[in-house]
Amino acid sequence: MQEQIVENKKSIDWFTESRFGMFIHWGLYAAIGKSEWTMYGQKIPVKEYEKIAATFNPKRFNAKEWVSVAKEAGMKYIVITAKHHDGFAMFKSETEPFNIVDSTPFERDPLKELAEECAIQGLKLCFYYSHVIDWHHPHSIHEHCNNTWDYQLEEKSFYNYWNRLVKPQITELLTQYGPIGIIWFDTAGGLSKKDSEEIVQLVKKYQPDCLINSRVSHWPNFGDYQSKGDNEIPMYGEGTKAWETPMTLNKSWGYNEQDDNYKTTESIIRKMVTIFSKGGNLLLNVGPTSLGEIPIPSVEKLKEIGAWMNENGEAVYGTKESPFPYEFDWGAITVKGKKVYLHIQNNKWSTGSIRINGFKSKVKKVYLLSEPHLNVPFEQNSVEFVGLYNLHLNLQNEPPSEFISVVVVELEGELQIDSTFIEQSGMIKLDLGHSIIEKEHDHNVAKWKVKIAEKGKYEIRLITYKKAGTNWADEFNQDMILRFGNKTKNVLPKEDKIVTDSDNCQYPYSEVQSHLGTFDIETIGLFSLELGSNRIKEKAKGPEIWQAEAVKIRTIQIIKTN
Known part of the structure; x- marks a missing residue:
């Protein structure tokens, strides 16, 4: 059991090879249009919040379109909010009638439709589940974020919530929707070690290969991989476990009609390759509307990302992190076998040359990933008495790809570098x-x-x-x-x-x-x-x-x- 808590080695490979997934924050809060924490922020009474369900009818929801958008963007898995902090289940739950099938005029189970479509298009379906925070339930107890405007904290009985809602609903998710790639837990503040172990055991009982993220618990060594903080790209040297950054396209997770603060496509791709070069996954979020549509700006950004991924995916999927334990001013590095991929930002391309200190391996050839027939001239030299090894690339006049261009350094033998901290081009x-x-x-x-x-x-x-x-x-x-x-x-x-x-x-x-x-x-x-x-x-x-x-x-x- 302890082995499964620390790391599910058998099934982590698909996750680390995928590198890129879609996060979907979608729930009853979309009808308000002010993001997923609105119930808590405005202290909306449960009875008032329940009334919103009567108007929630996402009649434009189309599972095929959603999965197609993710696939075209180059994403390999989807994580959708089965239940967020407001307690509203986005699936048919026999445990709690406060769900999209029983409480809304929509009367369909979108998770069932997504499961079927993911199977058709070859993406893994994963579920987000808020296991500790639930503002709808009278007995949910979190370390900080509780519904105290409807319920008295001292009258709450956590195990009423835990045994009668959480465990039955997780069982439903793991037994009614086919193979699930990840159960993505969130905000475990105050959860005991015993209860943390219990929820891990429950998941592994029904689906041993289903991964669990680290947010299942604040106790050390829980989860098959580490969820970084929201929008957090970690520094080097923070750990060796597989990890993932959840990131927004704009500033909001759930649909916010006033949030048009979208990152540029170039900025997203720069952050993406930084994450990949550090060995992590990117879980990029969309917040669909109450009608069930992914906002047009999000779709447009994902199409542009997809075009880049389609051209440069070899330098992303199944790659390992950079062998250098620090960042480069010009971009990032990923590795696969005897190929080293240099992700060079286009605004750095105009310098005409790239020099890498500490590159000890003998290079066979260098070429552009998007145009493999175009070789890049290079030189290698060393200053043995101080242990300096140098690879110098002479770039062509114009970058071949939009945003970031990838140069492939193909090696004659195994990759060898000087792993000490070395100044790179000043x-x-x-x-x-x-x-x-x-x-x-x-x-x-x-x-x-x-x-x-x-x-x-x-x-x-x-x-x-x-x-x-x-x-x-x-x-x-x-x-x-x-x-x-x-x-x-x-x-x-x-x-x-x-x-x-x-x-x-x-x-x-x-x-x-x-x-x-x-x-x-x-x-x-x-x-x-x-x-x-x-x-x-x-x-x-x-x-x-x-x-x-x-x-x-x-x-x-x-x-x-x-």
Whole structure:
């Protein structure tokens, strides 16, 4: 049993090979058109909320169209909200009449229709289920987000809810819709370890190969893979388990008629390849309307993504993460066998060349993925006495693909790289996740070793993510201690630059860059870099609370300025 809780090794392969899935937030809240937390935000009484069901008639819902949109986008699985926090079941539930078949004029089971269509089109169907939060049920108890406007907290009996609704409905989902790829749980605040184990056992009893995400529990080591925070792209060095980022196309999950804040297609694809290069999956969300239609802007974005995936899918599906434990300024890397895929952002293509330090493998040939007959000229050389290995590519004048173009580096033998941190074309990012954190006096110190390949002046920047509404001065009111080589600086970080379209950061966070200092590097080779601050925390040993921190320290960036 413990083996299944830690990781379902038998069935995780399909998940990691798929890389790309569709999240669908669809429920009774679509009729209000203000997203899925409206009942809680407006403290809508249960009796009033139930009346909305009488008007909910998604007569334009078409399972074939939905699955076709996902398939055309290059998605391999669909996760749909079978029951969200409002307690409304989007399937025929014998356990609770507050469901789409028994309480609405629609009188159809959309999950049944999606299951049939997914089987026809070859996608895996997966179910989201809110197992702890349920504002409709009088006995649901969460750590924080409870319905206390209808029900008295002290009168709640959790096991009434747990045994009479949750377990029976999960049983229904696992026994009436064929093979299910994932049961995607959410917000497990306050759930005991015993109850966490019990719900995992229930899923595995009916479908042993069904995956369970880590949000089933806040206790460590639960789930077959890790769900990152909403819209969170992790830093390097955070763990080895398979993982997935759930991401919105705009700012909302459920349908919000006022939210037209859509990411650009280019921004989505940049974030996608960043996720893939770190070994993760992207679960990209749509929020259908009360009529059962995926909003037109979402469909248009997905078609554009699909066109890119159709051309570049070889560099996505079944690939492994980049062998380099840091980001590249020009894009991202994925690997499959003896092929290394360089996902080069088109705005970086115009530089005419790409240089990769630390590339030790002998290269057989280099070509464009979209035009395999077009070879890319390359050179390899090394400086043995300092352990520097270099691959230099000469790019053609124009990028061959829209948004991001993929160059294939085909190897003669197995892939070998220098896995130490090496400055790449005058820049390197050192994520906090790969540092060694030690206690010194009243603060922690993050420590890295970095190889500098060129002499010159180097600027050190701190990259943090700041949550919307946070006052910077409240968070940074003490100097940080920065050591690079044998030089030390004390500096109070400021909001020197706000990056509005970061490859890694998105709403509700924004990327902040802070200048920490400039250093003269007079010799090439290995240097130590240390950052001391009372804001640096020890690495988490278990699941973290999603989006809890006002400011997250992410990265130290080293940039050659001359």
